[in-house]
Amino acid sequence: MASTTPNGAESAYDYDYVIVGGGTAGCVLAARLSEDPDCRVCVVEGGPSDVGDDRILRLRNWINLLGSEFDYGYTTVEQPRGNSHILHSRARVLGGCSSHNTLISFLPLPEDLDDWVARGCDGWDPATVLAYRDRLRTNIVPVAEADRNPIAKDFVTAAAGALGVPVIEDFNAQPFSEGTGFFSLAYQPEGNLRSSASVAYLHPVLDRPNLTVRLETWAHRLLPDDAGRLTRVAVRGADGGDVVLRAERELLLCAGAVDTPRLLMLSGIGPAEDLRRLGIEVRADLPGVGENLLDHPESVIVWETDGPLPPNSAMDSDAGLFLRRDTGQARPDLMFHFYQVPFTVNTERLGYPVPEHGVCMTPNVPRARSTGRMWLRSADPAEHPALDFRYFTDPEGHDERTIVDGLKVAREVAATAPLRDWLVREVAPGPGVTSDADLSEYGRRVAHTVYHPAGTCRMGAPDDPMAVCDPALRLRGVDGVRIVDASVFPTMPTINPMVTVLLVAERAADLISGRTSVRGAAQ
Numbered sequence: 001m002a003s004t005t006p007n008g009a010e011s012a013y014d015y016d017y018v019i020v021g022g023g024t025a026g027c028v029l030a031a032r033l034s035e036d037p038d039c040r041v042c043v044v045e046g047g048p049s050d051v052g053d054d055r056i057l058r059l060r061n062w063i064n065l066l067g068s069e070f071d072y073g074y075t076t077v078e079q080p081r082g083n084s085h086i087l088h089s090r091a092r093v094l095g096g097c098s099s100h101n102t103l104i105s106f107l108p109l110p111e112d113l114d115d116w117v118a119r120g121c122d123g124w125d126p127a128t129v130l131a132y133r134d135r136l137r138t139n140i141v142p143v144a145e146a147d148r149n150p151i152a153k154d155f156v157t158a159a160a161g162a163l164g165v166p167v168i169e170d171f172n173a174q175p176f177s178e179g180t181g182f183f184s185l186a187y188q189p190e191g192n193l194r195s196s197a198s199v200a201y202l203h204p205v206l207d208r209p210n211l212t213v214r215l216e217t218w219a220h221r222l223l224p225d226d227a228g229r230l231t232r233v234a235v236r237g238a239d240g241g242d243v244v245l246r247a248e249r250e251l252l253l254c255a256g257a258v259d260t261p262r263l264l265m266l267s268g269i270g271p272a273e274d275l276r277r278l279g280i281e282v283r284a285d286l287p288g289v290g291e292n293l294l295d296h297p298e299s300v301i302v303w304e305t306d307g308p309l310p311p312n313s314a315m316d317s318d319a320g321l322f323l324r325r326d327t328g329q330a331r332p333d334l335m336f337h338f339y340q341v342p343f344t345v346n347t348e349r350l351g352y353p354v355p356e357h358g359v360c361m362t363p364n365v366p367r368a369r370s371t372g373r374m375w376l377r378s379a380d381p382a383e384h385p386a387l388d389f390r391y392f393t394d395p396e397g398h399d400e401r402t403i404v405d406g407l408k409v410a411r412e413v414a415a416t417a418p419l420r421d422w423l424v425r426e427v428a429p430g431p432g433v434t435s436d437a438d439l440s441e442y443g444r445r446v447a448h449t450v451y452h453p454a455g456t457c458r459m460g461a462p463d464d465p466m467a468v469c470d471p472a473l474r475l476r477g478v479d480g481v482r483i484v485d486a487s488v489f490p491t492m493p494t495i496n497p498m499v500t501v502l503l504v505a506e507r508a509a510d511l512i513s514g515r516t517s518v519r520g521a522a523q
Contacts (some may be wrong), residue, residue: 041210108493261487473488486504
């Protein structure tokens with residue numbers, strides 16, 4: 001096994017690369033960079049291992065991980081036009097959110113990557129990025145037939161019939177504009193086991209002598225080396241003691257869209273005036289750090305079913321729907337998850353009853369136009385940052401309109417056979433809520449997140465004043481650091497972003513090592 005605790009002489013803290021964050025991207029980088037036996041790689045992970053832990057490894061248990069000891073549990077500031085009570089779960093475990101989420105796995109749509117290129121991110125075009133799909137080690141497959149719950153099958157049939165959209169057997173077979181079907185998941189159907197980034201990339205190589213994995217260790221400050229390069233990181237272990245880890249080549253920040261900008265700001269890299277107000281010495285004035293906070297907001301509509309449902313399912317939200325309201329666009333602008341359980345955490349707060357047996361649909365905004373920001377509340381590394389997603393604040397009202405339309409579409413599908421034959425009544429918001437104003441008020445107050453924060457250290461062109469890193473993922477104005485996680489997204493992909501993070505990490509491994517890319521061009 002790779003070393004998991006600091007020990008030995010001072011030289012034990014010297015590595016070629018130190019990866020801060022053993023999550024989705026960090027596992028990819030650790031596996032790829034340590035393929036070179038002469039390259040010393042250290043991964044710093046704030047949580048425990050997932051090895052042998054069925055609570056983590058069994059996919060269908062994902063919902064019980066939210067708010068558990070495996071969750072950092074970030075909250076939001078008040079959301080005047082949304083739900084101020086959302087717990088933004090961020091995984092505290094090896095594998096990061098790929099050990100914590102539903103593992104719904106979509107390749108980014110080509111137009112999503114075209115958006116990145118239009119924002120000055122040369123080298124992130126569809127031809128370059130999508131070529132890395134063949135390198136992915138995660139086992140991405142459509143939901144197995146044995147895991148296809150009968151009510152979910154009837155949802156798919158009803159959605160196709162009501163809306164005239166195709167049934168899609170494999171959403172990753174080719175780009176799609178709209179459609180309904182069972183999703184692809186990164187899992188092993190036999191045993192309902194995760195094929196997370198840790199399982200697929202790290203578990204097979206934990207015995208490499210050049211790979212060190214430091215668990216229950218939290219990074220709280222970046223430090224310069226003698227040449228002024230930012231290649232040192234101060235970390236704190238479970239015993240409360242501090243250690244400085246040294247990267248001879250580069251520090252690789254993979255802590256995610258909340259903790260990567262948080263670490264940068266604690267280290268004096270970010271909006272200068274904000275940092276000075278907290279008494280933090282400014283190392284680099286980068287105003288984009290913490291800005292451009294993106295998410296996929298969604299609402300919920302709940303039905304009671306006539307008794308319990310059949311028990312088979314991959315993870316209880318494994319079918320869904322993509323729809324184009326604007327048929328002049330190639331990409332869907334409305335998305336649904338179909339839950340085979342009544343997700344009532346937000347409706348119950350507003351006084352709605354909780355059915356003993358039920359289902360729900362969650363209209364989702366694939367490319368929300370409302371953007372937020374995050375910032376430090378204090379210079380204390382232990383204090384959680386402030387997260388303000390500014391849900392439903394875009395001036396054109398696009399996000400709000402998407403939710404209203406989604407609630408209406410959900411009712412249309414629910415009224416269509418064969419799904420309607422399962423349903424007893426609409427519990428929330430109830431059939432009496434019909435006006436656009438009332439649907440908007442309800443839809444925004446029960447809105448939730450699908451845990452997709454991104455964009456807070458976005459990459460961009462040299463003349464973009466808010467870009468935090470360049471298209472090679474190098475931190476601007478500071479030598480020795482690259483960022484590799486969802487925080488570098490300049491815009492949010494239409495689909496669930498985990499596979500996009502995997503692709504970013506695979507490409508980053510080539511950029512870092514200087515290896516030839518999958519397209520054959522030297523990077």
